[in-house]
Amino acid sequence: MSEAVDAAAVLRPASLAVGVGASRGAPVDEILGLVRDTLREAGLSPLGIAELVTVDAKADEPGIVAAAAALGVPLRTYPAGELARIEVPGPSGAPLAAVGTPSVAEAAALAAGGELLVPKRKSAPQGRAPMATCAVARRDPRGRAAVVAPPAPDVPSGPGRCVKPGAGRIVVLPDFEDDVGLPQRPASHPDDDGHHHHPTAAMHTPTESPDATGAGTHDLRHHGDAEVRGRDRDLTDLAVNVRAGTPPAWLRERISASLGSLAAYPDGRPARAAVAERHGLPVERVLLTAGAAEAFVLIARALPVCRPVVVHPQFTEPEAALRAAGHEVGRVLLRAEDGFRLDPSAVPEDADLVVVGNPTNPTSVLHPAAVLEQLARPGRTLVVDEAFMDAVPGERETLCGRTDVPGLVVLRSLTKTWGLAGLRIGYVLADRGTVRALEETQPLWPVSSPALTAAEACMEPRALAEAAAAAERIAVDRAHLVAGLMEFTEVRVAEPAEGPFVLVRLERAAEVRERLRMLGFAARRGDTFPGLGPEWLRLAVRDRATTNRFLQAFDQALQTLGAAMR
Numbered sequence: 235m236s237e238a239v240d241a242a243a244v245l246r247p248a249s250l251a252v253g254v255g256a257s258r259g260a261p262v263d264e265i266l267g268l269v270r271d272t273l274r275e276a277g278l279s280p281l282g283i284a285e286l287v288t289v290d291a292k293a294d295e296p297g298i299v300a301a302a303a304a305l306g307v308p309l310r311t312y313p314a315g316e317l318a319r320i321e322v323p324g325p326s327g328a329p330l331a332a333v334g335t336p337s338v339a340e341a342a343a344l345a346a347g348g349e350l351l352v353p354k355r356k357s358a359p360q361g362r363a364p365m366a367t368c369a370v371a372r373r374d375p376r377g378r379a380a381v382v383a384p385p386a387p388d389v390p391s392g393p394g395r396c397v398k399p400g401a402g403r404i405v406v407l408p409d410f411e412d413d414v415g416l417p418q419r420p421a422s423h424p425d426d427d428g429h430h431h432h433p434t435a436a437m438h439t440p441t442e443s444p445d446a447t448g449a450g451t452h453d454l455r456h457h458g459d460a461e462v463r464g465r466d467r468d469l470t471d472l473a474v475n476v477r478a479g480t481p482p483a484w485l486r487e488r489i490s491a492s493l494g495s496l497a498a499y500p501d502g503r504p505a506r507a508a509v510a511e512r513h514g515l516p517v518e519r520v521l522l523t524a525g526a527a528e529a530f531v532l533i534a535r536a537l538p539v540c541r542p543v544v545v546h547p548q549f550t551e552p553e554a555a556l557r558a559a560g561h562e563v564g565r566v567l568l569r570a571e572d573g574f575r576l577d578p579s580a581v582p583e584d585a586d587l588v589v590v591g592n593p594t595n596p597t598s599v600l601h602p603a604a605v606l607e608q609l610a611r612p613g614r615t616l617v618v619d620e621a622f623m624d625a626v627p628g629e630r631e632t633l634c635g636r637t638d639v640p641g642l643v644v645l646r647s648l649t650k651t652w653g654l655a656g657l658r659i660g661y662v663l664a665d666r667g668t669v670r671a672l673e674e675t676q677p678l679w680p681v682s683s684p685a686l687t688a689a690e691a692c693m694e695p696r697a698l699a700e701a702a703a704a705a706e707r708i709a710v711d712r713a714h715l716v717a718g719l720m721e722f723t724e725v726r727v728a729e730p731a732e733g734p735f736v737l738v739r740l741e742r743a744a745e746v747r748e749r750l751r752m753l754g755f756a757a758r759r760g761d762t763f764p765g766l767g768p769e770w771l772r773l774a775v776r777d778r779a780t781t782n783r784f785l786q787a788f789d790q791a792l793q794t795l796g797a798a799m800r
Contacts, residue, residue: 249372250347252283260357260365264297267357316345320341327536351370472776477651481653492687500681522660539586542586545591546567548596593732618633624650637665648692715785724740738771743770
């Protein structure tokens with residue numbers, strides 16, 4: 235039924251509440267297309283839409299805001315805690331973990347309407363996972379729906395609480411006003427019951443600054459590759475922690491040979507079995523991912539998390555993924571004065587998700603396994619990012635293969651040691667229930683055939699021996715770099731360093747970094763890591779010859795800067 239011929243919809247008042255859920259960054263075209271297709275297939279017209287409705291956490295999602303503007307209707311939001319008490323026909327773990335309600339689209343539609351006409355529908359883009367959902371309810375002419383069932387008594391109250399879906403019931407209450415005809419106001423405003431209306435005249439697109447994401451002054455999406463990408467000159471890269479001279483020739487050949495099977499869908503079973511065998515685990519405790527970064531997104535979206543805490547300074551992607559999924563993230567900031575060592579008692583008791591790196595990027599601290607074990611307890615998920623553990627001789631302090639630590643999730647990446655950052659391959663080691671929850675959130679065939687081939691190859695004895703030898707060389711090369719840096723009185727090195735990088739502190743580090751760039755070297759700025767400031771730089775470990783050239787350039791940069799200050 236087209237918009238042009240649905241005359242009945244033009245004559246009658248708008249009566250449809252369309253609930254919308256969307257992943258961060260969902261395109262407006264995908265959301266609009268889903269809404270229009272859903273209505274068309276149900277014999278309804280977009281002209282009958284009274285409002286789009288969603289959860290408060292999505293009030294400023296650009297795609298949803300723009301979709302409401304394109305349809306010419308208000309955007310109405312409800313608190314996640316209220317939506318969580320609505321029983322929905324299509325509950326899902328991902329939205330429950332992300333924003334605290336088992337179906338944003340259905341719960342929002344039911345909260346605003348009296349009768350669910352169309353249950354949850356997902357968008358169907360080609361080549362990737364859906365990013366939008368919608369459901370349609372008819373607004374009852376007698377009023378609007380409200381939730382009267384209280385939360386379960388064992389659910390903690392207060393901001394940011396996690397509410398499990400219960401048997402809440404919907405009743406119709408007298409309406410307080412006809413909000414379809416509300417005058418448009420210059421900004422979002424609360425109505426009498428605390429809900430927020432976002433009139434289309436006042437819609438805006440938030441910036442991608444850290445403040446917009448609640449991340450404070452730190453750019454959580456900044457990574458070392460930004461230091462060398464798109465430059466008009468060749469720079470010796472000390473900003474990215476991928477091992478130089480990789481991938482080795484034998485691994486490139488194995489990957490190249492896999493290209494002949496690209497017409498077939500990827501089969502991850504052999505690679506999964508190889509990872510399981512390498513760590514002495516059953517395959518049900520292994521999940522292959524498109525790098526460790528995908529694993530952080532899956533954890534943020536799939537697990538029922540209420541009080542996530544990230545130990546900083548560390549890789550910023552875990553916090554960025556949690557924030558993108560709608561979580562309020564707590565931080566435990568380790569201090570340079572303490573050598574960035576972790577005191578388990580600093581982690582709040584009520585944290586039900588704790589993320590820590592080992593060895594930690596960017597501090598290069600290797601936390602003892604016995605210390606990390608103290609963070610584990612029933613009801614808490616402990617995520618240990620071991621992306622750089624294979625660069626530690628003997629992989630001492632690893633928790634891989636451990637099945638006696640409750641709630642333990644270990645992440646590994648093959649991109650650093652083997653130079654596969656462009657291929658994207660990593661894996662998760664966890665209990666069967668956690669692996670199933672993460673796997674259900676993944677799109678189909680998340681890891682490509684070449685990446686699976688690489689994973690299987692990197693688990694072979696020859697590869698493990700090569701990685702072990704590389705770790706020994708890195709330790710020697712790191713010692714050489716640290717010794718050279720300590721010759722400079724202006725520099726403080728965070729020690730003991732155990733990863734394939736070192737963290738250094740010096741005055742006017744930003745200016746030194748720019749002078750190093752002029753001399754042909756890229757260093758990683760440290761001020762994008764929570765807990766660090768502009769006086770920090772991270773330097774990747776390279777071979778002795780490269781390090782000698784860098785130390786000469788570093789000396790020149792410091793002398794030039796000193797002369798400029800005189």
